[in-house]
Amino acid sequence: MKKRLFFLIIISLIALIHPSCEKSDGSFPSSKTLTVNKFIYDYMTVAYFWNKDMPQIDYKLEKDSEEYFYKLLKQPDDKWSFIIDDIDALMAYFEGVQKTYGFSVQPYRLKPGSSQVIFLVEYVYKNSPAENAGLKRGDIFYKIDGQIINDTNFRSLISKDNMVITLGRTDNSGNMIELSPKISISSVVMNLHPVVASAILDVSGNKVGYLAYTAFMDNYDSALDNRFKEFKMANINDLVLDLRYNGGGDVSSAQKLSALIAPSSAIGSVFIKETWNEEMTEYFKEENGDKPDLFLIKFEPQQHNLNLSRLFVLTTSGTASASEMVIYGLSPYMEVIQIGEETHGKYYGSVTFYDTRKRHKWAIQPIVMRSENATNNIDYSKGLPPTKELTDNNYNAQLGDPEEYFLSAALYKIATGAFPDTDLKTSSIRLIQIKGFKDSVDPLRNTMLFKTPKNLKFPLKENEE
Numbered sequence: 001m002k003k004r005l006f007f008l009i010i011i012s013l014i015a016l017i018h019p020s021c022e023k024s025d026g027s028f029p030s031s032k033t034l035t036v037n038k039f040i041y042d043y044m045t046v047a048y049f050w051n052k053d054m055p056q057i058d059y060k061l062e063k064d065s066e067e068y069f070y071k072l073l074k075q076p077d078d079k080w081s082f083i084i085d086d087i088d089a090l091m092a093y094f095e096g097v098q099k100t101y102g103f104s105v106q107p108y109r110l111k112p113g114s115s116q117v118i119f120l121v122e123y124v125y126k127n128s129p130a131e132n133a134g135l136k137r138g139d140i141f142y143k144i145d146g147q148i149i150n151d152t153n154f155r156s157l158i159s160k161d162n163m164v165i166t167l168g169r170t171d172n173s174g175n176m177i178e179l180s181p182k183i184s185i186s187s188v189v190m191n192l193h194p195v196v197a198s199a200i201l202d203v204s205g206n207k208v209g210y211l212a213y214t215a216f217m218d219n220y221d222s223a224l225d226n227r228f229k230e231f232k233m234a235n236i237n238d239l240v241l242d243l244r245y246n247g248g249g250d251v252s253s254a255q256k257l258s259a260l261i262a263p264s265s266a267i268g269s270v271f272i273k274e275t276w277n278e279e280m281t282e283y284f285k286e287e288n289g290d291k292p293d294l295f296l297i298k299f300e301p302q303q304h305n306l307n308l309s310r311l312f313v314l315t316t317s318g319t320a321s322a323s324e325m326v327i328y329g330l331s332p333y334m335e336v337i338q339i340g341e342e343t344h345g346k347y348y349g350s351v352t353f354y355d356t357r358k359r360h361k362w363a364i365q366p367i368v369m370r371s372e373n374a375t376n377n378i379d380y381s382k383g384l385p386p387t388k389e390l391t392d393n394n395y396n397a398q399l400g401d402p403e404e405y406f407l408s409a410a411l412y413k414i415a416t417g418a419f420p421d422t423d424l425k426t427s428s429i430r431l432i433q434i435k436g437f438k439d440s441v442d443p444l445r446n447t448m449l450f451k452t453p454k455n456l457k458f459p460l461k462e463n464e465e
Contacts, residue, residue: 029063036065036362040072040083043353046279048081049367050074069364078367080321080346087354087363094249094352096192096217099161101185102128103135104214104245106438107154108393108431110142111174117154117434118142118168118176122245123196123212123399133183138395141165141183142176151434162186194249195223197242197399200234204415207234209306210407212242212399213257216249216322221256228260228304240312240410241326242399244340244392247438248321251297251349258326259299264307266333270374272297272325274349280368310335312410316392317383318438320344325371327384332374338386339409345383347371388419393431 029037037059045051053074062068069083084090092098102125110116121139124130142149143166144157157163165183168176197212209231213224231239239261255271274295276284281295288294313327315338324343330336348370354363372378390406397404402411413419 028061032360033063033065034060035359037062037068039353039355039360039362040065040069040364043364044069044072044366047277047351047353047366047368048072049277049348049369050078051277051279065362080348081350081364081366083362083364085362087352087361090352090363090365094217095219096194096215097189098192099187099189100125100128100192101130101187102190102192103130105158107149107158107434109151109434110170110176110431112432115150115152116142116176117149117151118431119149119154119158120395120431122395123214125190125192125196128190129185129188133185135183135185137398140168140170140176142168143178154434155437193223194220194246195227196245198227198230199400200231200236201402201411203238203411206238206414207236208411208414209234209236209239210242210400211239212245214245215247216251216253216257218250218253221253224253224257224260225302225304228302228306231306232304236306238310238312238414239306239308240314240407242314242406243319243323243326244314244316244406245318246320246323247318247344248323248346251322251325254322254325254329255297255300256302258329259302260305261308261311261326261334262299262305262330263309263334264305267299267301267305269299269333270296271299271329273372273374273376275370275372276368308334310337312337312339312413314406314410315340315343315384315386317341317344317435319383321346321348324384328373328378332377337388337410337413338384339388339406339413340386340390340392342385343383345381347378347380388413393433 041059044054048054050073054072057068057071059068062071066083066085069081073081104122104124105119106122107117107119110118118140119142121130121135121137121141123137124135144160144163146164146166147153147157149157163185165185167179167183169179171177192215194213194215194217195211196214197210199210201208201210211227241261251272258271259267274297276295284294311330311334313336315323315327319340320343324346327336327338327343328347348367350365351368352363352365354361370380388409390409392406394405400407402408409419
């Protein structure tokens with residue numbers, strides 16, 4: 001099946017005007033705002049998955065394009081569609097380019113009921129300011145620029161371009177003890193490589209591969225090939241895929257990763273079924289013919305396919321969208337053993353739309369389709385439940401270290417055939433995670449990103465005003 005059957009259009013835009021939507025001084029929106037509103041209306045009316053449920057709003061009366069877009073979304077179903085006023089920055093972000101310190105952090109409350117917040121480092125990117133500063137997984141900082149972090153300032157403090165971090169550790173009472181020296185760090189624009197850790201481990205004579213993958217980006221597909229080539233050459237018997245910190249991304253990369261893992265007998269079989277709204281379904285049929293495999297994404301042959309019969313996946317509530325697709329897409333064909341927390345629960349794909357007439361820099365990322373696996377056994381109301389439940393609040397070792405909390409549970413299962421009755425590792429602190437932090441600061445998270453060749457015309461009359 002040709003790729004254009006799997007991916008919707010990305011319509012290019014380079015602004016000829018200022019990207020912001022001006023408000024007029026009168027009772028009606030400015031002409032620039034009307035242009036953006038019309039763009040939003042056109043694409044949402046045709047492509048939005050829940051287009052039949054959109055409220056009837058006259059875009060000609062809406063003075064704020066961002067507010068107008070969010071008024072159109074179906075509530076409470078749609079928690080993921082978004083609008084942005086800088087398409088260039090968004091596309092760079094989807095390719096892993098961003099201004100960053102080069103670490104992933106998670107905020108926690110220091111104690112139950114306390115307003116004090118601490119940041120724990122989950123992982124550090126190679127060749128980043130964070131790595132150069134000596135930061136590593138498990139480090140705790142509780143002050144930024146001398147201010148104690150709390151539940152009202154933690155977002156603004158961590159968003160600074162430059163900061164001085166005060167590291168700490170907890171005593172037996174759970175209070176912070178300051179560590180020296182303080183660390184000065186500045187953010188830079190860099191490419192964030194999604195393979196943050198990999199290893200080949202020996203477990204009771206069996207070779208086990210480990211891969212921590214943080215985002216699905218097709219410009220890093222060659223890196224996946226390289227890692228799986230190493231796994232294949234090492235004749236690994238099992239794979240532990242760490243998706244705890246992977247909020248999604250490009251569907252084509254999720255398809256590739258799954259085909260690298262799957263049993264060889266699954267190649268050519270259905271990986272994902274696509275469901276679009278009525279207008280888009282008819283449009284694709286008219287363009288391509290009503291073929292039996294029109295809305296199917298299949299496992300494609302991969303040179304370094306591992307031909308595994310089971311897969312261990314590490315998950316958290318931040319494991320979302322394209323990451324979840326790997327789990328439920330593979331589950332009809334092999335045993336998938338999920339360790340950790342229930343996943344985010346997003347089974348819907350989106351597309352980046354922007355103006356082909358180059359009149360503004362706004363773009364929308366609306367939900368346009370729902371994905372199903374070969375047996376359609378997904379409960380769309382919640383995330384994927386773990387086989388073995390663990391909470392990701394124990395940063396006892398580096399990713400890929402056999403002693404690391406989650407990985408050690410998987411290795412124990414591989415070695416003994418059963419999970420331990422109690423936690424393998426103990427932690428000096430058990431913290432309360434502040435949920436939703438990453439969703440609010442990272443637009444790549446929770447995406448199932450579809451693309452299509454530019455020569456596929458979208459069913460809109462763009463010359464209409």
